[in-house]
Every structure is written in C-alpha cells, then in structure tokens.
Amino acid sequence: MKSSLSILLPLLMLLYGCDKAVSFDLEKSEPRLVVEATIENGQAPMVVLTRSQSYFSQISADLLNESFVKGAAVYVSNGQKEHKLKEYVVSAGGFNLRYYTNDSSQPATAFVGELRKDYSLRIVAEGQEYSAKTTIPDTTRRVDSLWWRPVPNSTDNEVQIYVRATDKKGYGDYIRYFTRRNRQSFYPPFTSVFDDFVIDGTTYEIQVEPGFNRNTDFDDDTYFFRRGDTVGLKLANIDKATYDFWRTMEYNYSSIGNPFSTPVRVLSNISGGALGYFGGYAAQYRTMIIPK
Known part of the structure; x- marks a missing residue:
C-alpha cells in the first residue's frame, strides 16, 4: 500500500501542476494617426504622419507605403506666424517617405526654430483635427x-x-x-x-x-x-x-x-486621440x- 501511495501522490501532484492552455481572441483595433513632429533651433519644423498597424502585421514596402498619411493640412505657429507646411515625397529603400515641412513657395510665413520660444501644431487629416504644443527651451x-x-x-x-x-x-x-x-x-x-x-x-x-x-x-x-x-x-x-x-x-x-x-x-502630448509627439x-x- 505504501508503495502504491508513493507512486500515486507524485502523479496527482504532476496532474494538478499542469498549466492550462489559455488563448486570447485579440480584437482588431482601428488604425490611429501616429505623429512624429519636431522643431529644432535653426531648423524648419518636420512632421511625419503615419497610421498605426496591427501588432501582427508583416512589415513590407507596400505596407510602409500605405501607412503614410497623404494630403493632410499641417500648420505650425510660433505665436506670431502660422505656416502651412508642404508635403514632400522622397524615395527610400523601396518605399516613398512622406513628410511635411516649410513650403519654400510661401516664404512670408515660413520660419525656423528659436531658443526660448513656444510652438503649436495643428493637423487636419482624414476628417479629424489634432493639436499639440511644445517649447524649444534654453541650452542649460x-x-x-x-x-x-x-x-x-x-x-x-x-x-x-x-x-x-x-x-x-x-x-x-x-x-x-x-x-x-x-x-x-x-x-x-x-x-x-x-x-x-x-x-x-x-x-x-x-x-x-x-x-x-x-x-x-x-x-x-x-x-x-x-x-x-x-x-x-x-x-x-x-x-x-x-x-x-x-x-x-x-x-x-x-x-x-x-x-x-x-x-x-x-505618454503623448497630441490631443484628439493620435499617438506620437510634438517635440522642441x-x-x-x-x-x-x-x-x-
């Protein structure tokens, strides 16, 4: 009897110790706007707009091309001027990189970053509006x-x-x-x-x-x-x-x-439900x- 128990108890413990398989049904979330916007002292503002992708997406040149947001209206203000940025396209490694920066045909409102100044960003894309603020601080x-x-x-x-x-x-x-x-x-x-x-x-x-x-x-x-x-x-x-x-x-x-x-x-500083940041x-x- 002792011999039987010595075999049975470890077996029971092994069965109770087995992990239960748990599966998750992950719902697909709607793509969200992703903002990467910067302004640096002496440089024009730079804004890249993309859409978020599924966690399980397979990255490819086609997917990258589709992720960039085209035709958005992007405005940057330094408190004195508001400039509408222009969309540019650059071919890079099999896909087209799209970004927004100063419009050279509108020099009257264009500006570059300065130390100790505040800036605001406004984006109108695909029927939604987003905004953010940042500061270029002093070099301390x-x-x-x-x-x-x-x-x-x-x-x-x-x-x-x-x-x-x-x-x-x-x-x-x-x-x-x-x-x-x-x-x-x-x-x-x-x-x-x-x-x-x-x-x-x-x-x-x-x-x-x-x-x-x-x-x-x-x-x-x-x-x-x-x-x-x-x-x-x-x-x-x-x-x-x-x-x-x-x-x-x-x-x-x-x-x-x-x-x-x-x-x-x-932590994002973009209002309106977008991901990303606007940084000085x-x-x-x-x-x-x-x-x-």
Missing part, C-alpha cells in the same frame, strides 16, 4: 569637453567616449542626446533622455553610448566606437512633455519580449576625430 546643459579611452582588454581598436558637461543650477532641465559615426545619421542610444535630479548645478563626467538605428537589428559590434572614427554628438535640451514621451517609449522598447516587465503607457529641441553639436 553645457558641453565642456569630449575625449576617448581605449576599451580595457579590447583587441579590436575599440574605444569609449566620455563627455564633461555642466548643468545650470535649478531643477527641471531635461535632455536628449544622439551620436553619429562617420557619415551615418544621428541616432539615439538605448536610453537617450535624462533629467537633472541628481546632477543639478554640477559639472560631471559620463560615458557616451553610441546611438543605433532602431529599424535594424542591434549589432554588438556597434556598441563601441573605434579608432579612426569621426564621432558627432548632438545634445539637446527638451521640455517635460518630450522627455516623458521618450522616457516611456524607451522603457516600452527595452521591455518588449520580457514577460516580467511592467506595462507602461506611452535646443540642440548643440560637437565633433571629435579619434586617431587611428
């Missing part, structure tokens, strides 16, 4: 110097970049940074936005992580710069809404596929050539 974070060091124990000419910067006294400064390697575009790193809660009013040194193109697979070889690279640094002060958007977006990006991560709602950038640039 000063880049004092850039330098490099060899990566310890590296056998592949890898180097690390460091920056010494000074933060203006007074809480509430937010930044986002990007890097460029040689002739590539400027890309943000995994974590690109920071506040000044810890470093307020101080001069500090920190390693600069290389940015990367999030539309491609991350390559470990791009985690370091190398001897012979020309490195560009773009450091931009941003307002709180832009900081909150990228803070929550990057947390979501880093937690994709992690079953133990906490879901986070991406007070940008400054530095360049360093790493000798071979």
